[in-house]
Amino acid sequence: MNAIDALDNQIIRFHGVTKHFGETYALRDLTFEVRKNDFLFITGPSGAGKSTLIKLLYMGERMSDGYAIIDGMNLARIGRRQIPQLRRKIGVIFQDFKLIANRTVFQNVALVMEVAGFKSRSVIRQRVEDLLELVGLPHQADAYPPTLSGGEKQRAAVARAMVGKPRIILADEPTASLDPDASERVLQLLRAAHARGATVLITTHDTRLLSRFDARVIYLESGRRVDGPAAAENVND
Amino acid sequence: MNAIDALDNQIIRFHGVTKHFGETYALRDLTFEVRKNDFLFITGPSGAGKSTLIKLLYMGERMSDGYAIIDGMNLARIGRRQIPQLRRKIGVIFQDFKLIANRTVFQNVALVMEVAGFKSRSVIRQRVEDLLELVGLPHQADAYPPTLSGGEKQRAAVARAMVGKPRIILADEPTASLDPDASERVLQLLRAAHARGATVLITTHDTRLLSRFDARVIYLESGRRVDGPAAAENVND
Amino acid sequence: MIDVCRRALSDFYRHRYLHGVCLFTIALSVFIISAFALFFINAGELMGAWQQGIRITAYLKPDVTKKQAAELATDIEQYAGVASVSYVSGKEGLAWLKEQLGAGSSLLSDLKENPLPDALEIHPAKNMAAMAGADRLAGKIAGFAEVSDVEYAREWMQRFYGIYNLFKVTAFVMAGLVFVAILFIVANTIRLILYSRREEIEITRIIGADEAFIKHPLYLEALMLGSFGGVAGLAMLYGAFFSLMPKLSPEGLLPFFQVRFLPLELVLAILISSMFVGWLGCYFSIRRFLRV
Amino acid sequence: MIDVCRRALSDFYRHRYLHGVCLFTIALSVFIISAFALFFINAGELMGAWQQGIRITAYLKPDVTKKQAAELATDIEQYAGVASVSYVSGKEGLAWLKEQLGAGSSLLSDLKENPLPDALEIHPAKNMAAMAGADRLAGKIAGFAEVSDVEYAREWMQRFYGIYNLFKVTAFVMAGLVFVAILFIVANTIRLILYSRREEIEITRIIGADEAFIKHPLYLEALMLGSFGGVAGLAMLYGAFFSLMPKLSPEGLLPFFQVRFLPLELVLAILISSMFVGWLGCYFSIRRFLRV
Ligand SMILES: Nc1ncnc2c1ncn2[C@@H]1O[C@H](COP(=O)(O)OP(=O)(O)OP(=O)(O)O)[C@@H](O)[C@H]1O
Numbered sequence A, B: 001m002n003a004i005d006a007l008d009n010q011i012i013r014f015h016g017v018t019k020h021f022g023e024t025y026a027l028r029d030l031t032f033e034v035r036k037n038d039f040l041f042i043t044g045p046s047g048a049g050k051s052t053l054i055k056l057l058y059m060g061e062r063m064s065d066g067y068a069i070i071d072g073m074n075l076a077r078i079g080r081r082q083i084p085q086l087r088r089k090i091g092v093i094f095q096d097f098k099l100i101a102n103r104t105v106f107q108n109v110a111l112v113m114e115v116a117g118f119k120s121r122s123v124i125r126q127r128v129e130d131l132l133e134l135v136g137l138p139h140q141a142d143a144y145p146p147t148l149s150g151g152e153k154q155r156a157a158v159a160r161a162m163v164g165k166p167r168i169i170l171a172d173e174p175t176a177s178l179d180p181d182a183s184e185r186v187l188q189l190l191r192a193a194h195a196r197g198a199t200v201l202i203t204t205h206d207t208r209l210l211s212r213f214d215a216r217v218i219y220l221e222s223g224r225r226v227d228g229p230a231a232a233e234n235v236n237d
Numbered sequence C, D: 001m002i003d004v005c006r007r008a009l010s011d012f013y014r015h016r017y018l019h020g021v022c023l024f025t026i027a028l029s030v031f032i033i034s035a036f037a038l039f040f041i042n043a044g045e046l047m048g049a050w051q052q053g054i055r056i057t058a059y060l061k062p063d064v065t066k067k068q069a070a071e072l073a074t075d076i077e078q079y080a081g082v083a084s085v086s087y088v089s090g091k092e093g094l095a096w097l098k099e100q101l102g103a104g105s106s107l108l109s110d111l112k113e114n115p116l117p118d119a120l121e122i123h124p125a126k127n128m129a130a131m132a133g134a135d136r137l138a139g140k141i142a143g144f145a146e147v148s149d150v151e152y153a154r155e156w157m158q159r160f161y162g163i164y165n166l167f168k169v170t171a172f173v174m175a176g177l178v179f180v181a182i183l184f185i186v187a188n189t190i191r192l193i194l195y196s197r198r199e200e201i202e203i204t205r206i207i208g209a210d211e212a213f214i215k216h217p218l219y220l221e222a223l224m225l226g227s228f229g230g231v232a233g234l235a236m237l238y239g240a241f242f243s244l245m246p247k248l249s250p251e252g253l254l255p256f257f258q259v260r261f262l263p264l265e266l267v268l269a270i271l272i273s274s275m276f277v278g279w280l281g282c283y284f285s286i287r288r289f290l291r292v
């Protein structure tokens, strides 16, 4: 593969990205690429910077240094008006779910489609119901997030991230609150999206997940990328 | 052990407890006892009623039916004024952490001691700092919860649950957001509390936790208590 | 657009507690402002009604005929600040004077002949602003060749206009200050509502909503709050007015004056201002919550 | 107690945005209320000052000596609603009458002898309430054996008191309504603040805080908001008053009247009410957030 092909194929490209909050460095000099339709894990201990990396990707935070390109958009130079466009390409499963408390599960999930410009109520209803079925929450469609169990919230978050059929899925600990059954379901969904052509990026500290997949893994420690083996030691002890 | 001894030894006793929210039954006819200084796991799939059980114990919700006794207090008949007394005996690690967003980690943890009536600032400071050290958050004492990583929030919640040296510790998925290292630390803390005489009740869907401990396990499914083996099948698949 | 309305309405319902509290505050604010307006308008009218008792008397020279007097009256009636002019013969004047003096009138009974000349009685207009220059008016009238002398209760009128002016100016200043205060109160309330909703707004942005998607329903809600609040506030005033008014003016307290409710144009102006204030409150607060 | 204060203060800082907005609203509310008070108090004083021109004249019988008149004056002075009584001889009375009639006074120059009797001039008190019964007062005075006749500007006074009464009653009613409206506005604002803080309150309860632990700092904060807001509102009024006053009364507009700021007692009363309203707002809202 020549250099131009490589560039063409890259959907995410981080180069020397640093993010600090005051004195705290969440990410330091991080460089990596993700090719289109990649299935990638990011792992590392608590506080390593995994969620911060995801935040930079959906522009929840701006990077302090370095440059990053996502699907042709340069995050360092993107304008305020373009941020929504970027975000609509990305489906994010947030670690803390970020469900809107006074909208039902259905309304939370449907909101993504409304934001994306879908007008037909019936199209939205159909797709949202399908997804709630897939994550195993068909009966909770009209429940409000504060009344859901931890695992149900997480599955609602998964449904919301997938409903817009995004080209990029960022999943921040998507199975942390789930029992093995439900985890399996969610992973199948992510794999299905991957099969459909989406690029999937999953952060996790669940070592079983890593061992079950033959996927690329990026190891982070204190905001720095570390080599696989060294980190593996860390993870498997 | 005769019946009176058994009663004397029981710190938690549920009998035929049912909890429903409208049409949804979160717990059905649940009966179990916990002896003083027990170390108990509650497990089951997502939505089984684990968190609801914990909510009933700290009276975050009132049960719909049945009766429950905790440390001599009858939850069905407890008055509004006695609820705080009950809660001060219990340290809860909430599944969704329930940290106060505009108080620092230190202030969140210290609040439990203030509520418990500690007046001396230096005593509070000493104890809170010790605990933050133990959970591995000494540098985040002055951070606000929204700026913490998922694992850091969970550890802050652990510190808060333990700071009052409660007689009963209810831990709702205390290691869900933690990497193996940090999980180990938290479990050591819980074991240390147990060694000190506390009764510890942990909900989890982490099957590795169950297999590593030779502790009693209660299996829940759709709000009902089910037998170990049947559930074990479920968990280990 | 239909979409925006639908979302605004469901937001309205979703946040019924917040919006209820806000609506109540706006209603109370509109109530205060319109109660003010009601008071000042009626007070102004009252003073206008009261000054009917005030007149400028222009004594005519003895050789002025009735016809000349009538012509002069027509001229004077054109002047700014003059409501009407009436002709009073010397005889009528004496009768009036006797009546005015009451018991003291006995001292006029010794008069052999009527020393009072014929006169024009000039009634100032209700429009007091023009009357502030009563002195000037009197001076002008004195300038006519037919007029021998001009007389009016100078001291009384000066006091009256002094009060009236002070009243008017302070009323305007007060109304302005209260309006600004109310504007800030409504803006503050909307600010608190958006503050309560900041997480929801933040999440909506994070899943890809652009500014328009977020802002339009919020503005629409603010307009709705403003208009519903305005209607409610005016309804409260209307209710208070018609339940209290009969008790306020027992018979005879003020027989010559009828207290009136706000004129329709003002009611409409208040409603529109209320909507505008809602919009403005939203405008000022929303920026804070749309920053990255 | 120290503990409660410490917690209230740190809460105040922690929620500086919310509390800032709330404080601003309370300040504006106090501003409105006290601007009202300022206006009505000065308007009342102004009317009081103005009525100085009104008097009741009691003509004495010809055989009444100066000494008897003086005694009578002392008696009348004791009456409710009487400010002062002065003796006016017939000569003085005639001079005054001539002055009042101005140009018309020529008709008095024909008089051979002064027909005016001696008289007592009764000035009503500034306290107008007592004067509403001017008729009654006049009747009483007429009852004295020494008095031949009583005279006063009946029509004028009736109108004046009509206005004054209407003004007073509506002012009270308005002040009452506005006060209630302001009370609700402040309560609403505190309600919104507690609503924003409900999660924090809920968590504090869940980790074992009893009602007192939660309520006491909240009440203290409400009192602080009330008092700081009150001070700020009064300061705003004071600032507005002293920056606008010179412009409001240009020389000659109202030379006989000095507009004054609120009296100290009222300032204190407003501050205390403001604290009380803060407390009350907290009291009404807190229940909702302390329910299980
Ligand atoms: N807004 C912020 N302000 C200050 N510090 C922050 C902020 N966000 C993150 N941090 C810090 O940056 C570090 C990395 O946080 P991050 O959430 O990326 O960790 P993580 O790898 O996701 O950890 P976990 O597995 O626990 O979720 C943490 O120490 C955290 O406290």
Ligand SMILES: Nc1ncnc2c1ncn2[C@@H]1O[C@H](COP(=O)(O)OP(=O)(O)OP(=O)(O)O)[C@@H](O)[C@H]1O
Binding pocket: A140, A143, A146, A147, A148, A149, A150, A151, A152, A177, B021, B024, B025, B026, B044, B045, B046, B047, B048, B049, B050, B051, B052, B053, B095, B205
């Ligand atoms: N306040 C509530 N109102 C309505 N339904 C509720 C409420 N709280 C819990 N439920 C329902 O009760 C069931 C049990 O919830 P619970 O939180 O106890 O599950 P859980 O065992 O903790 O699950 P998880 O492992 O996902 O946390 C769920 O289906 C949930 O939707």
Ligand SMILES: [Mg+2]
Binding pocket: A050, A051, A052, A095, A172, B149, B150, B151
């Ligand atoms: Mg994270």
Ligand SMILES: [Mg+2]
Binding pocket: A149, A150, A151, B050, B051, B052, B095, B172
């Ligand atoms: Mg749970």
